[in-house]
Amino acid sequence: AQDALQRIQSSAQLNAFVDVQPELTLAQARAADERLARGETGALLGIPCGHKDIFVTRGWASTAASNMLKGYVSPFDAEVVDRLNKAGSVSLGKLNCDEFAMGSSNEKSAHGPCLNPWDTQAVPGGSSGGSAVAVAAGLVPFATGTDTGGSIRQPASLCGITGIKPTYGSCSRYGMIAYASSLDQAGPMARSAKDCALVLNHMVGFDPKDSTVVERPAEDFAAQLGQPRATASLDQPLKGLRIGLPVEFFGEGLADDVRKPIDEALTHLKQLGAELVDISLPRTKLSIPAYYVIAPAEASSNLSRFDGVRYGHRAEQYTDLKSMYENSRSEGFGLEVQRRIMVGAYVLSHGYYDAYYLQAQKVRRLIAQDFQAAFTQCDLIAGPVSPTVAWNLGEKSANPTQMYLADIYTLGASLAGLPGMSVPVGFGDKNRPVGMQLIGNYFRESELLQTADWYQ
Numbered sequence: 001a002q003d004a005l006q007r008i009q010s011s012a013q014l015n016a017f018v019d020v021q022p023e024l025t026l027a028q029a030r031a032a033d034e035r036l037a038r039g040e041t042g043a044l045l046g047i048p049c050g051h052k053d054i055f056v057t058r059g060w061a062s063t064a065a066s067n068m069l070k071g072y073v074s075p076f077d078a079e080v081v082d083r084l085n086k087a088g089s090v091s092l093g094k095l096n097c098d099e100f101a102m103g104s105s106n107e108k109s110a111h112g113p114c115l116n117p118w119d120t121q122a123v124p125g126g127s128s129g130g131s132a133v134a135v136a137a138g139l140v141p142f143a144t145g146t147d148t149g150g151s152i153r154q155p156a157s158l159c160g161i162t163g164i165k166p167t168y169g170s171c172s173r174y175g176m177i178a179y180a181s182s183l184d185q186a187g188p189m190a191r192s193a194k195d196c197a198l199v200l201n202h203m204v205g206f207d208p209k210d211s212t213v214v215e216r217p218a219e220d221f222a223a224q225l226g227q228p229r230a231t232a233s234l235d236q237p238l239k240g241l242r243i244g245l246p247v248e249f250f251g252e253g254l255a256d257d258v259r260k261p262i263d264e265a266l267t268h269l270k271q272l273g274a275e276l277v278d279i280s281l282p283r284t285k286l287s288i289p290a291y292y293v294i295a296p297a298e299a300s301s302n303l304s305r306f307d308g309v310r311y312g313h314r315a316e317q318y319t320d321l322k323s324m325y326e327n328s329r330s331e332g333f334g335l336e337v338q339r340r341i342m343v344g345a346y347v348l349s350h351g352y353y354d355a356y357y358l359q360a361q362k363v364r365r366l367i368a369q370d371f372q373a374a375f376t377q378c379d380l381i382a383g384p385v386s387p388t389v390a391w392n393l394g395e396k397s398a399n400p401t402q403m404y405l406a407d408i409y410t411l412g413a414s415l416a417g418l419p420g421m422s423v424p425v426g427f428g429d430k431n432r433p434v435g436m437q438l439i440g441n442y443f444r445e446s447e448l449l450q451t452a453d454w455y456q
């Protein structure tokens with residue numbers, strides 16, 4: 001823990017950690033030492049980590065990277081944080097992200113942008129940029145992230161680490177500051193599939209405090225690692241695995257320097273015994289408009305609580321109740337958050353609801369059906385995470401549509417609630433990392449992790 005604290009200090013220019021409280025960290029480390037001294041064991045006992053600033057935490061500030069929640073300290077821990085604390089992990093503090101998890105570059109943070117450790121001219125991706133950077137820079141072995149439309153997978157890809165978003169309903173959202181509740185899901189970000197599996201074991205589980213968590217028997221996500229598939233042998237451990245390649249994921253728009261390492265990774269998977277099959281996810285393009293209607297709609301509802309009365313920053317200057325709301329929300333929320341609230345309020349408003357929100361929900365259902373049709377032909381789906389390697393800081397920040405288009409490959413699995421992961425497969429232009437995405441059917445995290453682990 002002391003080492004990690006020192007590394008965080010010497011890497012302060014990356015702006016990954018936004019709240020560090022050494023005395024809290026060292027107290028957790030001492031408690032873990034005592035448990036170890038008593039002979040307790042556990043994969044996470046004494047292991048340093050960091051938490052995305054979307055999770056509320058006791059002791060550390062919980063701001064969702066927003067001025068709206070500046071200085072806020074929660075009286076309780078998010079369920080996922082609580083589980084990881086109980087497993088004995090040692091928190092180094094809170095990690096930078098896009099404000100309220102809205103973004104793909106970690107530039108929209110009240111704490112300022114976070115830098116990609118491979119190339120500090122480049123964005124780390126987002127919204128869980130700080131989590132990806134903390135792992136990629138070797139500050140902590142793992143971090144928590146959240147993924148609404150790609151926010152674990154995309155920064156993992158752009159920073160060359162491994163991250164998994166489990167099936168919607170796997171991890172409790174209790175204490176995760178809500179963005180779009182029907183999409184938000186927590187997951188681990190780490191150096192390898194194995195590390196992700198060990199962390200996921202302690203994140204997943206039933207929680208009566210979140211009505212969308214699924215009650216299932218506990219699963220050991222690490223159990224199958226290093227084992228060949230049921231029908232396979234050690235020389236061809238992935239024999240029997242059909243990997244679907246959606247034609248829409250490899251078409252126009254995918255940069256050549258991203259395609260190349262992914263093609264090589266697919267060849268490697270083939271050598272391990274997997275069979276590659278061509279599939280189609282015909283509504284891939286529609287995932288962008290559907291997501292960017294549904295997510296802002298839910299956000300406009302979730303963020304209505306930050307009114308300067310019940311929650312959040314209150315403006316000093318106002319003349320009446322309306323101007324108090326107006327000034328508080330204009331000062332507290334950044335421009336991207338304000339844009340999403342306005343879009344969301346619009347698509348939910350009387351007269352537009354049927355044309356936009358309801359229509360987007362129908363498209364969402366069709367996208368989920370496309371995945372189920374694809375899973376009759378394959379066991380897993382593989383493709384890119386991001387159409388390009390990390391772009392330069394500032395390159396897309398003036399153009400929100402450009403930023404939204406970069407989410408093309410991750411939004412589908414989010415809308416369908418499917419598990420997805422990013423596996424580092426090499427480097428593209430300017431030596432910037434490339435990740436391959438693996439998408440599985442519901443609750444097939446073990447199969448994703450097993451496949452990624454054999455590849456790694």
Ligand code: GLN
Pocket residue numbers: 101102103104126127146147148149150151152179295407
């Ligand atoms: N880039 C997407 C958005 O801005 C996804 C963010 C996320 O997954 N939290 O909404």
